[in-house]
Structures are given as C-alpha cells and as structure tokens.
Amino acid sequence: MSHSPLLGLPGPPPSLLADVGTALAAARDVVREYDPDLVVLFAPDHYNGFFYRLMPPFCVGTAARGVGDYGTQSGELDVPAELAYGLAEAAWAADVDVAVSTGMDVDHGTVQPLAALFGDIAARPVVPVFVNSVAVPLAPLRRARLLGAAIGRYLAGLDRRVLVLGSGGLSHDPPVPNLASPPEVLERIVHGRPPTVGERQARQSAVIEAAASFARGTADLRPLNPEWDRRVLDVLDQGRLAELDGWTNDGITREGGNSAHEIRTWVAAFAALAATGPYQVRTSYYRPAPELIAGFAVRTAFPR
Numbered sequence: 001m002s003h004s005p006l007l008g009l010p011g012p013p014p015s016l017l018a019d020v021g022t023a024l025a026a027a028r029d030v031v032r033e034y035d036p037d038l039v040v041l042f043a044p045d046h047y048n049g050f051f052y053r054l055m056p057p058f059c060v061g062t063a064a065r066g067v068g069d070y071g072t073q074s075g076e077l078d079v080p081a082e083l084a085y086g087l088a089e090a091a092w093a094a095d096v097d098v099a100v101s102t103g104m105d106v107d108h109g110t111v112q113p114l115a116a117l118f119g120d121i122a123a124r125p126v127v128p129v130f131v132n133s134v135a136v137p138l139a140p141l142r143r144a145r146l147l148g149a150a151i152g153r154y155l156a157g158l159d160r161r162v163l164v165l166g167s168g169g170l171s172h173d174p175p176v177p178n179l180a181s182p183p184e185v186l187e188r189i190v191h192g193r194p195p196t197v198g199e200r201q202a203r204q205s206a207v208i209e210a211a212a213s214f215a216r217g218t219a220d221l222r223p224l225n226p227e228w229d230r231r232v233l234d235v236l237d238q239g240r241l242a243e244l245d246g247w248t249n250d251g252i253t254r255e256g257g258n259s260a261h262e263i264r265t266w267v268a269a270f271a272a273l274a275a276t277g278p279y280q281v282r283t284s285y286y287r288p289a290p291e292l293i294a295g296f297a298v299r300t301a302f303p304r
C-alpha cells in the first residue's frame, strides 16, 4: 500500500479520505481474516531513521521504534529479534548484503500501514526492513526483487502465518530534502541532528501547503503519472517481476518522480510472495491523489 504524510494532516477532502479509507478497510478485513502471527514490512525512511552519514541500501531491524512524525503513533514495535537476525542471514546467504539495526527509528512509512491494518503499531510481531528509496544514489531496482525473493524463501520455511507488507507511493514527487539542500537541512539529513519541535512543525506546514498547491496545479512538483502507475501495477498484479530488472533508476525518476523509487518496497513484497509460487490479487485499489501528493494504491494478494 501507498502511504502519505497527508493522511494524518489537515487538507485532503473528506471524500478522498473516505475513498482511501474504504480501500484500507477492505485490506484490513482481508488481514483480519488471515490473522497473521508475523509481519514483515518493507518500508522506506524519510530522514527520520537513516542518514547520509551511513546510508545502507537495506537494513533489517531487530528492534525498532516509531518516531511519531506527521501525527503517527510513536513508540516501540514488537520485533522478534531472533527471527529478524535469521531473516538477515537468509539475505546474506542469497548474496544480498543487508545491514542490521538493533535500534531502528522508523517513520510514517513504516507506521502508517501498521496503524491502518492493526490499529496499533505493536499489535503484531513485525520485522521492519528498511529499503532506501529516497537518498540517492540508489541500488538498482533488481536488488529489491532479489532481497524480497531471499526473504520470501526464508519465510516460506517458517511454520508461521506471515503477512508481507510493502509501503510506498507509486508516481509522486513530494518535497523531500536532498544533498543540494541548505546547510541546516544537511545537518539533519547527513548527520541525523533531530529536528526541533519547531522544525517538525515547519515541515508539516510545508507538506500541507505543497499538497494544497499541487492539487490546485500551482506547485513546482512533478505531476503524478497515472499511466506509469498502471504499468507498475500491471506488472505486479500479473507477477511479471523479472521485467522490472530492466527498469533504470533514471527512467523511474523521469516517469514517476523522485519518490517513485518507493515502488521498490512493492517489488520486494511481491517478490517475497512470489517465492511461494504464483500469486493472485484479492483486493485492489488505485487513485491518483494530488491532495496526498501520491499515486495511491492498495493491493492484497495470496498464493494461488
């Protein structure tokens, strides 16, 4: 599923929130019926837990806590550490080098899906897997597929009811700082200086204003690309994951915007599912949502 800081902030029209809410409720029903006893969550970070001074392409958390950005729930996740180490070892055994964090800070990218599906971020044991999708340069998209496949094979060998989640937008280009940002912002995204309360407030206001102006068509942000979003979703829905190996990072930025690289969380999640064989999509939602600055999609899928 997609995420958006705007989901927890004032601005988006009630009809849009209701529409997205219905899609999330359908996913919640599916998850409730499945009743997972373990969640593995592929999610990006937006300079709340991972910083340029040491930016791994992937990182498995053996303990994690939500930072509470954009009004999301803060506090500890229930991470089964031994299992998380096993998951990292499975990735290494498949030649995918993941980092390990014994104290991972996670943001709305991780917390929103947990809150949407379970109501509480500590409701189920969860292994968070950070997938760098924002801090360029990025690993090739193929690496996300290989990571997901390795983790999927490991999970298939456990006697657990596992829910694999991917969290990220499709085409979208919200205002996210980068290495060309001013020095005080670099302090934060390179060295991880925690934002002051005032700075957090200012970022929140900036995102609200950006979304309003984007929805009016006056923002200097790359437009959403529903056609590209459909192409991504078709590939995922049809299980044609290996095709994505040919997609370049430059092409993804060009077509979908700077944050479209969050599709690698979807790719990792579907690759993990595909490790058990062909899969079938159960529930399905897509809507270009400028008020959320996101091509917003939800999918649930099961092995055939």
Ligand SMILES: O=C(O)CCC(=O)/C=C/C=C(\O)C(=O)O
Pocket (backbone or CB within 6 Å): 003, 004, 005, 046, 047, 109, 168, 169, 172, 174, 175, 176, 177, 203, 207, 259, 262, 293, 294
């Ligand atoms: O440091 C900042 O101000 C970051 C802004 C930010 O966190 C934006 C996040 C947007 C998404 O998560 C998204 O649309 O995927």
Ligand SMILES: [Fe+2]
Pocket (backbone or CB within 6 Å): 003, 044, 046, 109, 168, 169, 259, 262
């Ligand atoms: Fe994001």
